[in-house]
Every structure is written in structure tokens, then in C-alpha cells.
Amino acid sequence: MTGPREGGGVPEPGRTLDGPRAGRAAVKPLRVPRVDLAVGAVVTVAMVVPAFVPYVQPWWVVVLSVLGSVPVTWRRTLLIPVGLVTGGAVTVLALAHQSLVHQLPWLMPYGPLVWTYTFAELAKPVWRAAGSVVLVAGVIFSLALPHESFDTFGYVITSYVAAYALGVGARAHRAQREAMDERARRLEEERAVAVAEERTRIARDMHDIVTHSVGLMVVQAEAGPLVVRSDPARAEATFEAIADTGREAIGQLRQILGALRGTAEREPQPGLGAAPGLLDRARRAGIEVHLQERGTRRPIPAAVDVAAYRIIQECLTNTLRHAAARSVRLCLAWSDRALTIEVADDGGGAPDVREGHGIVGMRERAGACGGTLVIDPRGFTVTATLPIG
Numbered sequence: 100m101t102g103p104r105e106g107g108g109v110p111e112p113g114r115t116l117d118g119p120r121a122g123r124a125a126v127k128p129l130r131v132p133r134v135d136l137a138v139g140a141v142v143t144v145a146m147v148v149p150a151f152v153p154y155v156q157p158w159w160v161v162v163l164s165v166l167g168s169v170p171v172t173w174r175r176t177l178l179i180p181v182g183l184v185t186g187g188a189v190t191v192l193a194l195a196h197q198s199l200v201h202q203l204p205w206l207m208p209y210g211p212l213v214w215t216y217t218f219a220e221l222a223k224p225v226w227r228a229a230g231s232v233v234l235v236a237g238v239i240f241s242l243a244l245p246h247e248s249f250d251t252f253g254y255v256i257t258s259y260v261a262a263y264a265l266g267v268g269a270r271a272h273r274a275q276r277e278a279m280d281e282r283a284r285r286l287e288e289e290r291a292v293a294v295a296e297e298r299t300r301i302a303r304d305m306h307d308i309v310t311h312s313v314g315l316m317v318v319q320a321e322a323g324p325l326v327v328r329s330d331p332a333r334a335e336a337t338f339e340a341i342a343d344t345g346r347e348a349i350g351q352l353r354q355i356l357g358a359l360r361g362t363a364e365r366e367p368q369p370g371l372g373a374a375p376g377l378l379d380r381a382r383r384a385g386i387e388v389h390l391q392e393r394g395t396r397r398p399i400p401a402a403v404d405v406a407a408y409r410i411i412q413e414c415l416t417n418t419l420r421h422a423a424a425r426s427v428r429l430c431l432a433w434s435d436r437a438l439t440i441e442v443a444d445d446g447g448g449a450p451d452v453r454e455g456h457g458i459v460g461m462r463e464r465a466g467a468c469g470g471t472l473v474i475d476p477r478g479f480t481v482t483a484t485l486p487i488g
Contacts, residue, residue: 131172139172142209154201163192168210174217182218182230185210186237193241208255212262219266220273234259303460304368305352307409310416310457312348316341317420340383370404371431374411378429381415387426394433399487406464407440410472410483413457414442417479424479436488437470443480 146168150156166188174181189208196206218230238259242252320341378388411429418427424446432439458474465472470485
């Protein structure tokens with residue numbers, strides 16, 4: 100009245116029979132949850148009491164009743180042994196029931212019924228199919244051989260079908276709960292990844308805005324006192340440029356911080372369309388800027404548009420702050436599949452380029468779009484290739 104089960108039983112949730120814990124799990128098979136203890140006690144009482152009331156039955160009837168009920172306490176950890184013991188004991192009791200001087204007032208296979216529920220709930224599909232065949236054969240054998248009545252056939256088989264159906268329902272409910280837990284876990288992981296990506300994006304944007312704007316303001320502020328007496332008009336233009344740069348930086352920072360706090364809607368970030376403003380500010384800072392464009396402009400993804408703008412911005416910032424250059428060349432090369440951005444200055448360059456946050460940020464922006472970024476320290480040239488189609 101049992102079926103095979105892989106491993107001889109079903110481990111409790113969170114328990115494993117592999118590795119270093121296997122020994123400890125094997126020597127403590129009698130530790131069971133209180134619920135299983137209660138179920139075992141109720142089943143034992145239901146099957147043993149008829150062996151004493153209203154007549155005291157032979158000792159072997161009591162033994163078979165105990166064997167058919169007590170083991171269900173450990174059915175979750177010793178599924179196969181429990182099924183064999185309880186099923187075999189109740190089958191023998193059913194076959195010998197007719198030979199008793201005083202027949203039992205009732206004989207219901209409570210132990211095997213509880214085991215059937217557990218088997219349907221926990222057994223794997225391949226073993227569940229084989230076990231069901233053995234279970235059906237055992238039940239029919241224990242009813243047909245003693246020539247039980249049609250009514251007995253009916254309620255016993257109905258009881259087994261109900262127990263099996265309840266086990267299947269419990270298994271389906273557990274599978275649904277596990278699927279929902281897994282879905283919630285994945286959603287939480289995706290949410291955490293999205294938060295991390297958003298923080299990284301905000302950090303990149305703030306770095307680009309602050310370093311570019313502050314770099315321009317420092318260069319212009321240093322140049323202002325040199326021309327304040329010799330060329331007042333140029334000095335005035337320089338200080339106006341400082342003010343314009345500061346106001347623009349404040350506006351962009353306010354937007355980023357507002358989005359971070361959730362108090363403002365995120366506005367579109369600047370793209371290639373705003374690049375002329377970058378070039379104008381670089382010219383006002385004293386850098387000669389040459390723009391060259393090859394190919395035909397075409398619509399590009401928003402991520403590529405923003406990445407292109409930020410890469411150009413970072414390159415101009417590095418030129419102003421570190422290169423001691425007098426001119427910079429920006430080349431935009433359009434093709435059907437990619438936009439190539441090349442920014443080169445006439446500074447001295449450096450044999451070993453230490454990649455700070457700015458260069459790392461440019462690489463990350465290019466990589467996030469599926470593109471590449473190459474740096475040549477001779478004269479300092481940055482080449483970014485961004486896919487657009």
C-alpha cells in the first residue's frame with residue numbers, strides 16, 4: 100500500500116541530507132514537529148482503542164494496530180519505511196479480521212490514509228505515479244481477498260481518493276506559494292538592481308555637471324583678473340560666462356536632486372542637440388574648438404544621445420583642467436550602424452593615463468549603450484563608438 104520515493108523519505112523544508120550535516124540529520128530521525136506528533140497521537144488512539152473496546156483483542160491485533168498508526172509520526176522524514184510498515188500492518192489486519200472471535204467494531208485504515216495524503220503532497224512525479232499503482236493494488240487486495248461488502252469497498256476507496264486529492268491540493272498550494280515567493284524575490288532583486296543603476300546614473304550626472312561647470316568657472320575666474328584692466332569688455336564677458344555656467348549647473352543639479360527626492364519630474368537629459376552650448380562655453384574659456392562632422396545625421400536612441408553629450412562634455416572638461424591645450428578638435432562620424440566621436444587636443448598628453456572617475460564614467464556610458472571607448476594619451480585623443488542601428 101505504498102510507493103517508492105527517492106531517498107527513502109522527504110526532508111523537512113530547509114533540511115538537507117548532503118554534506119557535513121548528513122550525519123547529524125541521520126542520527127536524529129525522531130525529531131518531528133509538534134503537529135506531526137499530534138497527528139500520530141490521534142491516529143494511534145483511533146486505531147488502538149477498538150482493540151480494547153468493547154472486547155480485548157489478541158495481542159497481535161494490538162501490535163498490528165500500533166504498527167499501522169504510530170509510524171505516521173515520522174512519515175515526512177521516513178516516507179518509504181512508514182508506508183511499508185503502516186500499509187503492511189493494516190493489510191494483514193484486514194485479512195485476519197474475519198477470523199477474530201469478536202470482530203473489531205470498526206476498522207478504518209487511518210494510518211495509511213494519513214500516509215496517502217503525505218505521499219500525494221510530497222512525492223516527486225516519477226515516484227508518485229509508481230506509488231499510486233502500488234497503493235491502488237494494495238487497497239483492492241486488502242478488500243477483495245476478505246470478500247468485503249460493496250459498501251465497505253465504497254467508503255474505503257472514497258476515503259483513499261479523498262486523502263490523495265487533499266494531498267494533491269496541498270502540493271499545488273505549496274507550489275503556488277513558492278512560485279509567488281520566487282516572483283517576489285526576483286522583483287525585489289530587479290528593484291535593487293534598478294535602484295543601484297539609478298544611483299550610478301545620478302552619480303555620473305552629478306560628476307559630469309560639477310566637474311565641467313566648476314572647471315569652466317575656475318578657468319574663466321583665473322583669466323578674468325588678467326584682462327580686467329587691459330580689456331574690460333573681455334573681462335566683463337568672462338564674468339558673465341562664469342555666472343551663466345553657474346546658473347546652468349545649479350539648474351541641472353536642482354533637477355537631479357529633485358528627482359532623487361521624488362519632488363520633481365525627471366526632464367529629458369541633454370543630448371547632441373545641446374553640444375553647441377558646450378563648445379561655446381569652451382571657446383569663451385579660451386580654447387579654440389574645431390567641429391568636423393562626416394556623414395548624414397540620423398535619429399539615435401535616447402541613451403546614445405545622452406552618452407554622446409556626456410562624453411563630449413567630459414572630454415572638454417579634461418582639456419580645460421589638465422591638458423594645457425590651446426585647441427581641441429571634435430569629429431562626429433555618422434554611419435548606418437554607429438556614431439563615432441573623436442575628441443583630440445593639442446596638449447602634451449601623458450605616457451601613463453590614470454583613469455579617474457571621469458574616464459571611468461565615459462567607459463561606463465559607452466559600455467551601457469553597447470559601444471566602446473578608446474583613449475590615446477599621445478596628445479590625448481578619445482574615440483567613442485556608439486551603436487545607433
